[in-house]
Amino acid sequence: MKERIRALAPFALDVVLPIAAYWLLHTVFGLSPFWALGIGGLATMVNAIATTVRRGKLDGFGILVVVEVALSVVLLFVSGDPRVLLLKPAFFVGVAGVYALGTLFVGHPLVLDTGRPFATGGDPRMADAYDRSWEASRPFRTAIRSVTVVWGLGFLLDAVLRVLIVYRFPPEEITDSLLLSQVPLLAVLVVIIGYTRLRMRRVRPIVLAARDGRPPGYPGAPAGHAG
Structure with missing residues (x-):
């Protein structure tokens, strides 16, 4: 979990830095x-490059960040429209959405990995049961x-x-669009x-059953536990 947080932190900063x-x-x-948004965009690109150099390798995410920021800064100065940089979070969130849906067809669903620490609490037996539940339980899957x-x-x-809100306001009302463009993500x-909390309530009893070796159909087991 800590490794995931460390890996994602630079990209979260790349979204927050221009606004700050x-x-x-x-x-x-x-x-x-x-100029405020332009300098913020350049600072983001410098941060992305510094992060890549510090890690000692140029991976796909690093290339994505550098190219996207460089493109947005170029478009800013070519178009003279500061709203261009407000679309940066939309780009990253959109990529995250496509990636999450793509994991349904390639590899394992994103939530299988991100939900493991919350469902298992770091217990090795629970983690093993969690993985076995994915293989054995249809309600779990x-x-x-x-x-x-x-x-x-x-x-x-x-x-x-976010795109619709940003371009709903003219460039001279950039402060209003900056504020309102954050509302959709919060909502x-x-x-x-x-929804996640409601659905994941079905997951923990299945994992507990797998950990304790209880067979499918034990009293209180979710229907279809055997998958």
Whole structure:
């Protein structure tokens, strides 16, 4: 889990940094929205390059970040429209949505891995039972896949709504669009986290049964446990 957090932290920073830079440069130092967002975008690219150098390798995510940021900065200066950089989070969230849905067809669903620490609490026996449940239990697989679908679609919905909101406002109202473009993600997260909690309630009893060696159909077992 810690390794996943460390791996994702630079990319989370790449989403947050332009917004933080905008507020600092525009609100505190009085730079125009154009220059505030432009400098924030350049800072993001520098951070992505520094992270890649520190890790000592250029992977797919590193290339994606550098290329996307460089492209958005070029478009900013060519078009003169600061709204271009506000689309950066939509890009990353959209990619995350496509990736989540893609894991339904290639490899294992994203939530199978991300949900393991929460369902097992770091207990090796629970982790083993969790993996065995994926192989043996149809309700387990259904819950994992459905939650993955909801996260993927939720991310894609946020990306689309973010683009619509950003371009709903003219460039001179960039502060308003910056604030309102964050609303869809908050609303989407509330819905999909609530759905995740409801669906994952079916997962832990199955894992506990597998850990304890209880056979399918034990009293209180979810229907179809044997898959």
